[in-house]
Amino acid sequence: MGSRQRRTRRRQAGFTLIELLVAIAIIGILIALLVPAVQSAREAARRMQCTNNLKQIGIALHNYHDAHNTLPFGCGPDDDGGVSSVGSLDARRYSAHSQLLPYLDQAPVYNLIDFDVATFAPFVNAGMDEPQINETGATTAINGQAAATSLGVFLCPSDPDYIEILWGHNNYRACNGSSWSGRDGNGMFGQVSSVSFGNVRDGLSMTAMFSERCKGRWNDAIHDHLADLYDIRGVWTEDTFRDECASLTPQTAQAYTHEIDSGQNWLEGNMNWTRYNHLLPPNHLSCKNGITWDGVAMAATSRHPAGVNLLLGDGSVRFISDQIDQQTWRDLGTIAGGETIGEF
Numbered sequence: 001m002g003s004r005q006r007r008t009r010r011r012q013a014g015f016t017l018i019e020l021l022v023a024i025a026i027i028g029i030l031i032a033l034l035v036p037a038v039q040s041a042r043e044a045a046r047r048m049q050c051t052n053n054l055k056q057i058g059i060a061l062h063n064y065h066d067a068h069n070t071l072p073f074g075c076g077p078d079d080d081g082g083v084s085s086v087g088s089l090d091a092r093r094y095s096a097h098s099q100l101l102p103y104l105d106q107a108p109v110y111n112l113i114d115f116d117v118a119t120f121a122p123f124v125n126a127g128m129d130e131p132q133i134n135e136t137g138a139t140t141a142i143n144g145q146a147a148a149t150s151l152g153v154f155l156c157p158s159d160p161d162y163i164e165i166l167w168g169h170n171n172y173r174a175c176n177g178s179s180w181s182g183r184d185g186n187g188m189f190g191q192v193s194s195v196s197f198g199n200v201r202d203g204l205s206m207t208a209m210f211s212e213r214c215k216g217r218w219n220d221a222i223h224d225h226l227a228d229l230y231d232i233r234g235v236w237t238e239d240t241f242r243d244e245c246a247s248l249t250p251q252t253a254q255a256y257t258h259e260i261d262s263g264q265n266w267l268e269g270n271m272n273w274t275r276y277n278h279l280l281p282p283n284h285l286s287c288k289n290g291i292t293w294d295g296v297a298m299a300a301t302s303r304h305p306a307g308v309n310l311l312l313g314d315g316s317v318r319f320i321s322d323q324i325d326q327q328t329w330r331d332l333g334t335i336a337g338g339e340t341i342g343e344f
Contacts, residue, residue: 046157047304050171050212051317053153057172057210058315060103070196072099074174074189075269087125089118095274096174096189097154097266104153112146119143119268126268127165127261134165147267154266158303162217167265169215173276173300174269175208178333180238180279182271182288182296186334188313189275197313201336204313208332211300211310211320213276216262225250225285226301228258229272233290242279245287245297253285276300278333282308283322320344 065071078091087093094115101110120126121142123133133141138148149168155161156171163169177187184190188200188209200207214227230253232244262272269275271288279297280286289295300320302308307321310332320329324344331339 043158043304047309047319050156050158050302050304050309051319053156054172054210054212054309054311054317055315056104056153057100058311058317060100061209062315063103064100065197067103070194071188072096073191073193073269074176074185074275075191075271077192087118089121089124091118092116093119093269095267095269097170097172097274104151106151109146109149109151113143113267117142120147126167126265138166143267147265151266156212156302159212159214160303161215162219163215163261163264164218165261165264167267170263170266170274171212171215172210173213173274173298174210175333176271176275176277176298177335178278178330178337180241180277180296181294183294185277186337187277188335191269195335199335200313202331202334202339202341205316206332206341207313207335208278209311209313211276211282212302212308213262213298214301214303216260216264218260220258220260222260223250223254223258224260225253226283226303227262228253228260228285229262229298230256230258230285230287231290232256232287233295235291236289236295238294241287241289241295242297246280246284248285248287250285259288271296271298278330281322281324281326281329282320318344 061071074096076092076094078093079088092115098113101107120133123130123137123141126133138144141147147167151168154170154172159171161169174189175187176190177185179186188195188207197204216227217224230248259272265273276298277296280299282300284299286299287297300308307319310318310320312318328341328344331337331341
């Protein structure tokens with residue numbers, strides 16, 4: 001074969017500029033199609049892990065009930081009257097989470113907690129109102145070592161963590177019921193409640209135990225309607241309070257002050273840290289009436305697209321759409337409302 005023929009074949013074997021550009025464009029299109037699929041697969045895996053976390057909590061709750069013939073309370077006692085205070089060292093506002101630790105293979109953490117003192121003694125408050133606590137709390141608070149322990153079973157992998165305080169943070173909330181009460185509630189985990197499965201007359205498969213809520217952004221300049229708690233203080237009835245909060249949008253809510261510390265610890269039974277209710281549907285923004293404990297709409301929220309995971313009393317976990325019928329959602333929050341619940 002002559003040298004001219006070899007040169008001709010080499011030239012024919014290469015790419016022209018147009019062919020190269022076409023190949024690059026095709027690769028770009030394939031990548032653009034692949035990235036959403038990869039992101040969707042990752043979110044599916046994260047949602048599955050979130051589901052598994054709730055299932056573990058469900059098993060722990062059933063084991064706790066087997067041992068004590070009752071469920072843990074959602075929040076321990078305090079010395080507040082009808083009007084909320086900043087708290088005191090006489091309070092014992094422990095969460096359901098703290099009582100479940102031995103049933104979640106966390107007995108060493110549980111054994112570090114002194115339930116005979118206030119949750120964060122010698123500090124009254126756990127958050128940014130006590131600047132020193134973030135510097136020394138892990139060693140100077142009696143329960144500091146336990147409270148600073150981050151527990152994966154309490155964290156949803158779909159929710160980024162922006163909270164800067166040192167405590168172990170929390171995504172999973174005990175259901176206080178469907179009323180606006182921040183105390184008694186009408187669900188499985190009120191304040192100083194003692195609910196057994198026999199009290200759940202609506203049926204365990206039709207009653208919520210835990211759901212999820214996004215953690216706060218820890219930044220006043222950012223409004224995050226899935227995590228913030230807006231203060232619409234005033235003189236309300238439950239119906240007018242619910243209607244006012246339900247009417248707010250992420251834009252109109254910005255006229256009110258907002259709390260940014262959602263889920264900042266798992267130790268205390270604060271409504272903004274470890275409990276939620278069914279007053280408003282999933283992924284709606286949340287409100288409180290700062291004047292009194294009677295006035296909280298703490299919605300279940302998540303970073304999963306279009307819904308939240310819900311742990312039911314029978315231990316099953318269902319993914320609930322944002323579009324669930326609102327009355328059905330409220331009915332799921334009560335233990336003995338006598339409602340007939342259809343498909344959800």
